[in-house]
Amino acid sequence: MKLFILLAIVLPLMGNAQTETIPVPLDEEGTIRYVEVVQQDGDATDLFKRCVKWINKNYKNSYTVTPTRDMVNKKIVIRHRFQLQSNNEEGITVKGGTVMYDMIIRFKEGRYRAEMVNFVMKGTSKFPCENWLPDGSKPNAESLVQLNKFATEKLASLKEGMLPEKVHVEEEW
Numbered sequence: 001m002k003l004f005i006l007l008a009i010v011l012p013l014m015g016n017a018q019t020e021t022i023p024v025p026l027d028e029e030g031t032i033r034y035v036e037v038v039q040q041d042g043d044a045t046d047l048f049k050r051c052v053k054w055i056n057k058n059y060k061n062s063y064t065v066t067p068t069r070d071m072v073n074k075k076i077v078i079r080h081r082f083q084l085q086s087n088n089e090e091g092i093t094v095k096g097g098t099v100m101y102d103m104i105i106r107f108k109e110g111r112y113r114a115e116m117v118n119f120v121m122k123g124t125s126k127f128p129c130e131n132w133l134p135d136g137s138k139p140n141a142e143s144l145v146q147l148n149k150f151a152t153e154k155l156a157s158l159k160e161g162m163l164p165e166k167v168h169v170e171e172e173w
Contacts, residue, residue: 023144023145023148024144024147024148024151026130026133030130030133031117031128031130032117032119032129032130032147033115033116033117034114034115034116034117034151034152034155035113035114035115035116036113036114036115036155036159037111037112037113038111038112038113038114038159038162039110039111040110040111040112040162040163040164041110041164042110042164043109043110044074044107044108044109045071045074045107047074047107047111047112047162048071048074048076048107050161050162050163050164051076051105051107051112051158051161051162052069052076053161054157054158054161054162055076055078057161058157058161059078059080065078065079065080066078066079067079074106074107074108075104075105075106075107076104076105077102077103077104077105078102078103078104078105079100079101079102080100080101080103081098081099081100081101081122082098082099082101082150083095083096083097083098083099084096084097084098084099084143084146084147085146086142096143096146097121097122097123097143098121098122099119099120099121099122099129099143099147099150100118100119100120100121100122100126101116101117101118101119101120101151102116102117102118103115103116103154104117105158112162114155114158116151116154116155119147129143129144129147132144
């Protein structure tokens with residue numbers, strides 16, 4: 001009887017611990033999706049140009065990572081990838097898999113919308129990162145933490161890059 005009571009208390013806590021380790025936002029369909037709408041001074045064309053400047057600064061080969069730069073419809077698509085890392089038994093950091101993603105940025109008067117989607121692990125075939133979610137094992141949770149860190153830092157960098165440039169007024173003397 002005591003064992004039954006102990007299991008009745010511990011099992012729900014174990015289930016909650018696994019769901020709390022998922023640090024990534026999921027949409028209604030259960031796919032990993034980061035969406036941010038940012039209010040920013042400027043018209044859509046100005047915001048588009050600021051974004052292109054940010055892309056040129058933050059990506060080595062900015063032309064190849066942007067298959068879509070649609071000035072008419074005010075839309076930029078970025079296709080890029082990043083490297084996961086893990087620690088081996090000796091505590092040495094080693095390269096993990098490569099995660100590919102799409103970032104879609106749309107512009108309107110006074111605001112822009114950045115969306116990061118289609119996270120897949122690159123290998124012999126593409127492996128959707130959502131497949132890490134139900135398992136909850138430590139390597140998968142660690143990969144999700146790295147994915148979340150990368151995405152939130154990339155969106156924060158975009159937000160900073162989209163700020164209008166400070167105009168330096170020459171001091172009259």
